[in-house]
Amino acid sequence: MDVAWGMTNSEFGFLLFFLAILLRGGIALFNLLAWAGRRAGYFEPDQYQLAYLSGGVDRVTDSVVAELVAAGALRIDAGGKLCATAIRVHHEYQQRVLEWAGGGITMAELRRTFRRSGITRALLAWLRARGLISGSGRVRTLRVLVGLLGAVAAVGLIRIVDSAVRGYFSPECLVVPLVVVIWVGTIQLGWEPHRTFNGTRVVHRARATSEVPAGAWHAPRAFSNPVEVATAVAIHGMEQYPDERVVAHLNIPLPWWKRALLGGRSGGGDGGDGDGGDGGGE
Numbered sequence: 001m002d003v004a005w006g007m008t009n010s011e012f013g014f015l016l017f018f019l020a021i022l023l024r025g026g027i028a029l030f031n032l033l034a035w036a037g038r039r040a041g042y043f044e045p046d047q048y049q050l051a052y053l054s055g056g057v058d059r060v061t062d063s064v065v066a067e068l069v070a071a072g073a074l075r076i077d078a079g080g081k082l083c084a085t086a087i088r089v090h091h092e093y094q095q096r097v098l099e100w101a102g103g104g105i106t107m108a109e110l111r112r113t114f115r116r117s118g119i120t121r122a123l124l125a126w127l128r129a130r131g132l133i134s135g136s137g138r139v140r141t142l143r144v145l146v147g148l149l150g151a152v153a154a155v156g157l158i159r160i161v162d163s164a165v166r167g168y169f170s171p172e173c174l175v176v177p178l179v180v181v182i183w184v185g186t187i188q189l190g191w192e193p194h195r196t197f198n199g200t201r202v203v204h205r206a207r208a209t210s211e212v213p214a215g216a217w218h219a220p221r222a223f224s225n226p227v228e229v230a231t232a233v234a235i236h237g238m239e240q241y242p243d244e245r246v247v248a249h250l251n252i253p254l255p256w257w258k259r260a261l262l263g264g265r266s267g268g269g270d271g272g273d274g275d276g277g278d279g280g281g282e
Contacts (some may be wrong), residue, residue, distance in 0.1 A: 009163065013172035016156050020179040023149040027186055028143055031194060045132075045202060047227065048093060051234030053121060053132060053195055053203050060123070061114040062238045062250070064093045065107070067230035070244055074101060080249040091118065107250045124193070132199035139193045146186050153183040155242055203235075210235050 005012065045053065051063040065082065068074040073087040073094070081104035089095055098262045100113050108261065134142075156176035163173055210232065232240045238251040 005159070005162075008170065009159075009168065009170045009172040012159055013175040016152060016159075016179055017175050019152050020149060020182050023145055023152065024182050027142065027145045027149070030138070030145065034087065043207075045127075046229040047234045049123060049127060049132075049208055050203070050231070053199050054119065054206075054235055055237065057115045057120055058095070058111050058252075059234060059237065060120060061097075061111045063112065063230045063234040064091075064097050064114075065250060066233040066238065066241055067226045068094055068097060069241075069250075070226035070229040073098060076246065076249050077104060079104070082110060082250075107252055111252070127199070128193075130198070131196055132202060133193040133195055135193070145181075149183045149186060153180045156180070206235055 025158075047063055047067075048060050051059040056064070063075060068089070069076070071087065071089075073085055073089055074082050074097070075085055077083050082101045083104050084098040084101040089098060096117065097110065097114070098117060100110060105113075119172070124133065128135055153176070156179050159175050160173050163170070229241065239247055241247050241250070
């Protein structure tokens with residue numbers, strides 16, 4: 001008899017699948033409402049605000065580093081680590097990056113430090129105030145929904161283990177892996193706030209008007225100063241840096257599983273956490 005927890009495997013499988021679809025549909029609807037947001041006029045972001053809209057906190061880090069390397073304030077040693085030089089800078093992000101770099105830091109370590117520092121709070125507040133990313137309350141609600149879907153998947157996995165131990169495993173239990181796949185496909189939705197319609201419009205306009213189209217081979221012909229380097233990296237990613245040696249050391253491609261979740265996007269998504277500490281995108 002395949003009855004356990006007060007229901008058969010067939011009943012459990014149906015209930016599990018129904019809850020998963022209900023939660024996934026709620027997440028999709030909530031995400032759509034957050035994207036729609038309120039309509040507003042066009043805003044002209046600086047390179048760091050644009051970097052956040054294009055790729056989250058990691059892209060902001062990349063943009064800061066690109067400008068510092070291009071200006072000579074950071075150098076790359078023989079081991080591929082970033083080291084600060086004696087050149088002075090004025091922007092808070094640049095100052096902090098130079099402090100963290102000190103005698104040497106890898107790009108991956110610098111990204112983690114930048115993300116955990118929470119120094120992008122003011123940037124996120126600016127973006128939220130102009131309706132370019134979803135509000136912090138919506139992000140928390142979305143994370144709760146994603147967490148509930150994860151809990152449903154976990155219960156399903158427990159049921160499979162229990163079924164196997166008790167010897168009443170049946171084909172209906174195969175719905176559990178499907179629920180797990182549905183949940184895995186939503187994890188990135190809770191990493192960072194999402195771009196709204198306005199934010200997406202800003203990014204698309206920046207890409208359309210950029211002097212540097214996507215593709216590293218365009219870069220050497222278009223750059224003439226560090227700010228242009230930072231802006232191009234903000235829009236297209238570190239692979240847009242004009243020096244291939246720098247790209248080889250500093251570009252961090254996403255692992256295959258993140259590329260699958262994010263649909264091939266690089267850099268960590270399109271949004272950011274309330275304190276600049278998570279990741280994700282629209």
